[in-house]
Amino acid sequence: MSLNSFGHLFRVTTWGESHGPALGATVDGCPPGVEIREEDLQVWLDKRRPGQNKHTTQRREPDAVEILSGVFEGRSTGTPIQLMIRNTDQRSKDYGDIAETFRPGHADIAYHLKYGLRDYRGGGRSSARETAARVAAGGVARAALAALLPDLKITGYMVQMGEKRIDRDRLDMAEIERNDFWCPDPQAAGEWADYLDALRKDHNSVGAMIEVTASGVPAGLGAPVYGKLDTDLAAAMMSINAVKGVEIGEGMAAAALTGRDNADEIFMGENGPEYGSNHAGGVLGGISSGQDVVVRFAVKPTSSILSPRRSIKLDGSATEVVTKGRHDPCVGIRAVPVAEAMMACVLLDHYLLDRGQTGGVRGRIG
Amino acid sequence: MSLNSFGHLFRVTTWGESHGPALGATVDGCPPGVEIREEDLQVWLDKRRPGQNKHTTQRREPDAVEILSGVFEGRSTGTPIQLMIRNTDQRSKDYGDIAETFRPGHADIAYHLKYGLRDYRGGGRSSARETAARVAAGGVARAALAALLPDLKITGYMVQMGEKRIDRDRLDMAEIERNDFWCPDPQAAGEWADYLDALRKDHNSVGAMIEVTASGVPAGLGAPVYGKLDTDLAAAMMSINAVKGVEIGEGMAAAALTGRDNADEIFMGENGPEYGSNHAGGVLGGISSGQDVVVRFAVKPTSSILSPRRSIKLDGSATEVVTKGRHDPCVGIRAVPVAEAMMACVLLDHYLLDRGQTGGVRGRIG
Amino acid sequence: MSLNSFGHLFRVTTWGESHGPALGATVDGCPPGVEIREEDLQVWLDKRRPGQNKHTTQRREPDAVEILSGVFEGRSTGTPIQLMIRNTDQRSKDYGDIAETFRPGHADIAYHLKYGLRDYRGGGRSSARETAARVAAGGVARAALAALLPDLKITGYMVQMGEKRIDRDRLDMAEIERNDFWCPDPQAAGEWADYLDALRKDHNSVGAMIEVTASGVPAGLGAPVYGKLDTDLAAAMMSINAVKGVEIGEGMAAAALTGRDNADEIFMGENGPEYGSNHAGGVLGGISSGQDVVVRFAVKPTSSILSPRRSIKLDGSATEVVTKGRHDPCVGIRAVPVAEAMMACVLLDHYLLDRGQTGGVRGRIG
Amino acid sequence: MSLNSFGHLFRVTTWGESHGPALGATVDGCPPGVEIREEDLQVWLDKRRPGQNKHTTQRREPDAVEILSGVFEGRSTGTPIQLMIRNTDQRSKDYGDIAETFRPGHADIAYHLKYGLRDYRGGGRSSARETAARVAAGGVARAALAALLPDLKITGYMVQMGEKRIDRDRLDMAEIERNDFWCPDPQAAGEWADYLDALRKDHNSVGAMIEVTASGVPAGLGAPVYGKLDTDLAAAMMSINAVKGVEIGEGMAAAALTGRDNADEIFMGENGPEYGSNHAGGVLGGISSGQDVVVRFAVKPTSSILSPRRSIKLDGSATEVVTKGRHDPCVGIRAVPVAEAMMACVLLDHYLLDRGQTGGVRGRIG
Secondary structure, rough: OOEEEEEEOOOEEEOOOOOOOOEEEEEEEEOOEEEEOOOHHHHHHHHHHOOOOOOOOOOOOOOEEEOOOOEEEEEEEEOOEEEEOOOOOOOHHHHHHOEEOOOOOOOOHHHHHHHOOOOOHHHHHHHHHHHHHHHHHHHHHHHHHHHHHHOOOEEEEEEOOOOOOOOOOOOOHHHHHHOOOOOOHHHHHHHHHHHHHHHOOOOOOOOOOEEEEEEEOOOOOOOOOOOOOOHOOOOOOOOOOEEEEEEOOOHHHHHHHHHHHHHEEEEOOOOOOEOOOOOOEEEEEOOOOOOOEEEEEOOOOOOOOOEEEEEEEEEOOOEEEEOOOOOOOOOOHHHHHHHHHHHHHHHHHHHHHHHOOOOOOOOOOO | OOOEEEEEOOOEEEEOOOOOOOEEEEEEEOOOOOOOHHHHHHHHHHHHOOOOOOOOOOOOOOOEEEEEOOOOOOOOOOOOOEEEOOOOOOOOOHHHHHHOOOOOOOOOHHHHHOOOOOOOHHHHHHHHHHHHHHHHHHHHHHHHEEEEEHEEEEEEEEEEEOOOOOHHOOOOHHHHHHHHOOOHHHHHHHHHHHHHHHHHHHOOOOOOOEEEEEEEEOOEEEEEOOOHHHHHHHHHHHOOOEEHHHHHHHHHHHHHOOOHHHHOOEEOOOOOOEOOOOOOOOEEEOEEEEOOOEEEEEEEEOOOOOEEEEEEEEOOOOOEEEOOOOOOOOOOHHHHHHHHHHHHHHHHHHHHHHHOOOOOOOOOOO | OOOOOOOOOOOEEEEEEOOEEEEEEEEOOOOOEEEOOHHHHHHHHHOOOOOOOOOOOOOOOOOEEEOOOOEEOEEEOOOOOOEEOOOOOHHHHHHHOOEEEEEOOOOOOHHHHHHHOOOOHHHHHHOOOHHHHHHHHHHHHHHHHHHOOOEEEEEEEEEOOEEEOOOOOHOOHHHHHHHOOOOOOOOHHHHHHHHHHHHHHOOOOEEEEEEEEEOOOOOOOOOOOOOHHHHHHHHHHHHHOOEEEEOOOOOOHHOOEEHHHOOOEEEEOOOOEEEEEOOOOOOOEEOOOOOEEEEEEEEOOOOOOOEEEEEEEEEOOOOEEEOOOOOOOOOHHHHHHHHHHHHHHHHHHHHHHHHHHOOOOOOOOO | OOOOOEEEOOOOEEEEEOOOEEEEEEEOOOOOOOOHHHHHHHHHHHHHHHOOOOOOOOOOOOOEEEEOOOOOOOOOOOOOEEEEOOOOOOOHHHHHOOOOOOOOOOOOOHHHHHHOHHHHHHHHHHHHHHHHHHHHHHHHHHHHHHHHHOOOOOEEEEEEEEEOOHHHHOOOOOHHHHHHOOOOHHHHHHHHHHHHHHHHHHHHEEEEEEEEEEOOOOOOOEOOOOOOOOHHHHHHHHHOHHHEEEEEOOOHHHHHOHHHHOOEEEEEOEEEEEEEEOOOEEOOEEEOOOOEEEEEEEOOOOOOOOOOEEEEOOOEEEEEEEOOOOOOOOHHHHHHHHHHHHHHHHHHHHHHHHOOOOOOOOOOOO
């Protein structure tokens, strides 16, 4: 508890359960004067929304976001922005049989052991549905960043599904919006489609790896030692449901490199320092270097599958669990817009730490 | 700034530069009544201390820790514990020539762009020397955990150096203390020794991968959504110098798994739930499940190498950097005790969040 | 910004403007298993609600609170509780003429100078209407405290209006609910009624002093030096709109006492230590002593009055302001339930710091 | 615990006990480039130092501050500044007889009930000696403010001792440094000297009231609702040992005012808004208005007196306590420099929140 927030100055607290009346995000610390409209936030929510193609859950919710506070005449006032999304398509009866059963790979058992009770419907608070609130908050962060850092560009995409990785020689960012997987490699996207079809028919699911890059990040964001930019990015991504690993730049592969190979040599360009490579992923000593910030993370396969798995009940008796309900066979797909939102929140947060809570706005009289 | 702390209730703020008079950790939130002696903390610092074998920097410092506050008659009082380590072997002249040069892969340029000035001697605040303070703080956390969770056991070890991984079939935890690399596979340790010798002679360095496990962790530590146990562990490890990736349980490999393979089936054991596997790494929905907590992270190769690398100076002119000074060819080796310390701090922090700041102590009268 | 929250473990973030669609409180850190029903929260909101007698603003709002998350089958789950109150009686046109004028004594000018824009309708975020959200959050805290500390009793009442104080010899707590002023001295209540009538007719307003006591507070809540129980109480009360001073125990009068007079002598009672007096107000060294916690605070007179006052406009030109709208002639009256709510939040927060975030709840299997 | 810190971006954690080896402050968040020298900090410590005249404790400590980190070549680097003050004059034997006795008015009993043990020597952590660390940290804040807000001026002085108040018609700020009481009214200072002499001879002590003003505070510092400038000031002052009440501007007297009297009318001056009065004390809606910030607080009489007071021992038996040791008969005197330090810390903190953690510094290359 007291722990459903992230961010230092741009602070987001998400709230709500999968099958409660609503969920949302309390966004405290948006600088004043930012143009924020519900329809602009809705764009990002629509990107994440389920039920848009056969590869995501068939739960169909409009996920319509309402701004309840903090925006006046279309602009942020510097006070908390409350974003609410009503839950509308709640087929709670799908979950009645798991009230007393712990689904393997889910948070059911951990919540029970900690809290003694839980909202079991759809996973309650541990549902991936919580990420809708993050996407809404990320929309606010993007709106602020668009005003404060117009050259910033955040791009998320999937680079691996199961054992099948994209071929970086075929990388084409324009492809990302052209397939169901936010995949920058059209050939990989095609293979994934077939693979996922087969998996779903086999009542199985699969993991994925996502990459998010931010270009146009000014040097100097972050701080030494603990409140580092990379620390906060790692925490932000690891906090997304089902994420099991996070990398910056070279990531886990850095273990295999030598110092000569890993060094990003520095040159003087026309507009400041330039680098010969980006093994660092844009962060040096916890502070942005001016290079692209590159983060990657792995999402485990959806734990809710139609194949039986052994588990126990509340009374300790053995059982088999087949998780019904409408679930994504690859929950990683919808993690892409979530990760973009988290990147936006972290970058805005560190920008405001660096430049101040109002982002430089001052009022005048006379 | 304001960002040199970690932890919620057990809060550690490290301070100090590599070549200043001293460095240390301000530990706020240690429960009262814990037996803490300087010599017990020293054990952990000695484990991390450089100059102990030819594979680590030849900088020789006693790293003697002094307790300046918070401990009375050998026991913690519940007030802040100040831990100070004097810097004694400061060969700052090694660093004079980097005052105006930015070393590739180092934080020099990022610090300069953010702060406009920096203590360049030995990397100043960004030096791995800062981790001595973490190890001291971790010693306090271990002392508290020894009293509060006597069954808890934290073990760190190296699982990869360069491209050479350990063979898990040869895993023998008793081997960890028998070689220079905290390596549980004696054959790998032998290969690494030769490999590292050759690298050092070649003026090169190499990365590594570390694993830390904690057994005896009670179920129910952590919290949903953001202040998750795995979020905090990821942040803790990523905050260590030179770390570029963090994994929990199956980690990045989870991307390649299917849901059927990834499910940790649950059974009822004599003392509570047991699990058929531990892909989750002991954390479900951000909360400990009672299984071993397993974290892995990659350390990049030491950026300070004797091979020339291209860079720029403060005035923008081009230069070549050969980093003199006494540096670890594989900084990952000394990251092992640091990671154990971070694990101890995170676990104690979440234990105290769960049980309260005094850990259950109460005073009585009469 | 990022600053609309209070509390350490029981953390409340209020949001919303006076004339926006809604306002509310995001409550993070309520322990699990607490019975919370909307109708129980409503009791406290009704106590604060305007329009109930001629001495408070005639703005009539039902102030109906909705629980949007964190409660399942009537009990808290340990996840964030979102409390929303729709704004219904918005006569925004009353405020059109202050869009470009700064009302003396109001936050208008400070908001403008900081943010460059503001929601001027009804004071926007700086409206006393924000305190409805605090009362709702306080209702959650009370529900938790009722379960965790059944002997705790929080009582707020008015002890001074204008220059007229209550006579402590006539103190009768049963009177508090019998008059329009939460006044424990019926004779004073009668005098205040006449006084306030006259003031209102004179287009004037007046200040007040409120006292809140908590009995049944266990010893040991709080912490040394900064996160003291009295520090947090002072901050909590000072954060209420229009409050200009806060006292604990003897308060400002302590300046006039000698050490011999001020000492609260200690005796051993049947159930632990007892004290000969309570100059300390129940807090010693930042930690509760087991005595009644006693807090007092002053509320300035309502700044919105129908008497003209000189001010300036956005363009710097001089003007006179007569604040229309429906305002309390003594805003201190409605501060009583707000202060009780703040006391409840602070006490629960420190209880949870002491005992842990779940308040001692544990789940079991088998 | 975890609660020995204050400040948002300029964050100070004090540590240390009265009779331990040392005490100090960990200052995280000082902007870079600020000139900070030990001798400049020492000026403020000398102002607070005991033993300088017959009206304060005869404990004589040099209170020499050492800077252990965060300053390089005379300027802050933006990393944590560790300030250490060695304890040298420890007459711990004075305290041996209170190891098992609870002194009335002291934190002894509350600490014992919370922690089960305590460093009883000189009050340990609850000693007013802790405020030396605040004064040192305040010196850092002043150095930063001198660079960032050169027109800012902070002035603390005593306005009441016992029942004797200063006469504001005789107010002369130049007098403050000319007497032993930081008193701006020389006649009152003379009366206080005689009064305090008599009290000390009578083995008694007395309370006091302190006022601190800050002129040159820019408008726009603070934030709505909870992280208000006045909330933070109230918490800062209430956190000082022995403080029982805090006021902003009109303070507790606001309860007696009418709205017409209390309104601070606004006029347009040459350099921006001006005000006809300052009942608000420079803060409107939690945000600075540009007027002088005025804070007042009451310090209770020293609890350590040579007159016997009834109490109990650890075993519950009755006893009488006569507190030996060397104590201030009016601890309020030395609270003046402490309060100035707290004011400096709070103002710098809100300035940095407003303008960013580096205070506007940027590094350049080429």
